[in-house]
Structure formats: C-alpha cells, structure tokens
Amino acid sequence: MVQSVNSIPPLDLTQQYATIATEISDAVLGVLSSGRYIGGPLVEGFEQQLASYVGVSECVACNSGTDALYLALRALKVGAGDEVITTPFSFFSAAEAVSAVGATPVFVDIDARTFNLNVEQVAAAITDRTRAIIPVHLFGQSEDMTAIMAIAQSHQLAVIEDCAQSAGANWMGQKVGSIGHVGCFSFYPTKNLGGCGDGGAVTTNDPTLATMMRMLRQHGEQERYLHKEIGINSRLDALQAAILQIKLRYLDIWNEQRRTISARYYQLLSHVPGIVIPQELAEGEGVWNQYTIRLCKGTQTNGGTACSRDWVRSQMQERGVSSTVYYPRPIHLQPVYQDLGYRLGQLPVAEQICHEVLSLPMFPELSTEQQDQVIHSLKDCLA
Ligand SMILES: *Cc1c(COP(=O)(O)O)cnc(C)c1O
Secondary structure, eight states, X not given: OOOOTTOBOSXXXXXXXHHTHHHHHHHHHHHHHHOOOBSSHHHHHHHXXXXXXXXXXXXXXXXXXXXXXXXXXXXXXXXXXOEEXXXXXXXXXXXXXXXXXXXXXXXXXXXXXXXXXXXHHHHHTOOTTEEEEEOBOGGGOOOOHHHHHHHHHHHTOEEEEEOXXXXXXXXXXEETTSSSSEEEEEOOTTSSSOOSSOOEEEEESOHHHHHHHHHHTBTTEEETTXXXXXXXXXXXXXXXXXXXXXXXXXXXXXXXXXXXXXXXXXXXXXXXXXEEOOOOOTTEEOOOSOEEEEEOOSOOOXXXXXXXXXXXHXXXXXXXXXXXXXXXXXXXXXXXXXXXXXXXXXXXXXXXXXXXXXXXXXXXXXXXXXXXXXXXXXXXXXX
C-alpha cells in the first residue's frame, strides 16, 4: 500500500525505538558478545524487575503471552473435564490455552461500556466443573477485579488475569497481574511493554505455582535432565530480556502519554453523535493499549460487511488515517469452537460490538497534529 507523507498508522514502533536506539543497541551488542543467549542474569534480572513493578514476589518469563496463559492453567492443574469462564471478545489466546490444556472455555457476554466481562454473567455461568476465571483486561482497562475476586472466592475458583494489553494498569491502586492467582503478560511488539520479538511472563505471589511454572516452561525439568512433568520449551531470550529491562524503565512515561492522548480523544469525541467512546470504571486506571470507539450510526447487518463501521474505516483510510478492528469476530463463533454449540444471538453484546468497534491510532508518540487529523477525518465521515 502506498502511504502519503501525512498518513497516520494505527501504531508506529519506529518512533519509540528511535528515542532509545542507543540504549537498545548497546544492550543487544552486550548480549551478543556475552555468549549467554538463553537464561542467565539478564533474564533473571528482568523477572525480578517485572515482579517488583507489578508488586508480586514471583515472575517467570516465557516465550509469549499465549504460553504464559498455558503455563498458568497447567500449574493450576486445570485440565480435561474442567470449565474455565472467559470472554468471547478478545484475542484468541485465553480460550486457546484453555483448550490446549484439555479444558473447556465457557464464554459469557461482556459489558458494552467497558468491553470487559459482564460479572453477573460470570457468576451465572458457574457450574460444578468450573475451575477458573480468566478476566482479560482488554485494551488496557482493568476488569472489575473486586467483583471477580469475590465471585472466585465464594466458589473457590482460580483467577488468571490476562494482562497482555494492560502492563501498568491498576485496579484500586493495585497493579493488574498482582490481584488474581496468576497474571499473564505478553511482550509482543505492539503491547504497552513490547519487546523486539515474542516474549511473555507470568506473575504470582504463590511460590509453589511459580516453581511449577518454571519447571513447565523448561520441559518439566526439576533439575537438568530430571523431568517431573511433560512441559514445553518456552523461554525468554536474553536479547529480549535486555531490551525489556530498558523498556520497563520507560513504561510509566509511555503509559502516561497514552493517557493524555486518550483524555484528548475523550474531550474531542465524547459529544459527537454516532460515536460511543470507551468508559473507564472509576476504580481503575487504564493504560490504553487501544482507544476503541463504537460506531452505532446507520444500518448494520448481522454477519455482513455492509455496516457503517467498515464504511467509516475505509473513508478514513482514504484520508490517510489507518484504524483497526479489534475484534471482527467473537471467539464463541469461531469455526474451531463449532462443537461447543454456541448459537448466533447467544452472546448478543459481544456479537453486536464486533460490528461496531473501531480502534483509532494510539501510541505514545502520536502527536497532537496527528490526533487532530484522526479526529477530523472521523468527524468528516459522520457529518
Ligand atoms: C497479545 C495477546 C495475547 C497473546 O500474547 P502473545 O504474546 O502474542 O502470545 C493474549 N491475550 C491478549 C488479550 C492479547 O492481546
């Protein structure tokens, strides 16, 4: 695609890299000349730094956010015959990890205002087989962790927080990833704390779980060549750890920049007819991995492409502004979950929202001028 000089991408990783390029290249060259590429002090150092940032005693780094979710479920001994309640409106990973351990994902509808779980429906979905809840702090907003922890406690369920999009977010002053039994982070490049490749981590205050997850990420080895479990190979590279150590030091600054941008979107878009802007619960402080609006104007067709959102998106694209649809299809209606027997119309909020959402450009370096261009192009389309 040819982009004009003034075109605005949904996110731009090169600008951020430029601000820390020297630090990163020094660190990377240091790793290359060290000869220690897997494990070692850089990985352990990063684990300690992330644990202390999140406010937990234990952190185990691994290869991706998806693996982090898998390791958490395995360590909690969730498996065949078990049910895990999670959201249908997210990236696929949480559901996928549940299926990968042999358990069944149970999808409940979301709250249209926050895009997060509808907690009443979580409570209603609990059965004898329910073992865990995976709240996903979507787009950087914390779930209602007070409600979720209360439900979990009264039914003795484990809570695995999917923090992939929410590094640094908090709920009532407590960082996400420190509230449930395990927190799962992704360092995929587009996340708020993103590496230069794949990466992930789990956080917990439970040393037994941490020991198990450490073992499972390395072939179930308790010590070298002594295998106590069937594990996986899921380690964080020293190169990524070195880069992430640097980026973690900037995370609060970058998250603050995202908050400023989101406040400005709020200020300039909240009164525009046809747009519903995302809401933050008062107890939470989000980190805006995405700024996702809903376009509820015009005719929408169920399952079709002829909805006003797609038209607006293409019109904005013609004006040089790229936006993204997270997510175009709810997980309970994915082909692979056909056998679970969900019907169209069963989780109506999630289904509807997939046709309405549009994520506007959001990255810490987005300038005021660029943001104005985004807003003008959007308002033009709605006029
Ligand atoms: C990115 C993401 C994941 C998966 O992380 P990977 O590192 O890509 O495996 C899981 N959950 C959510 C909500 C995500 O956005």
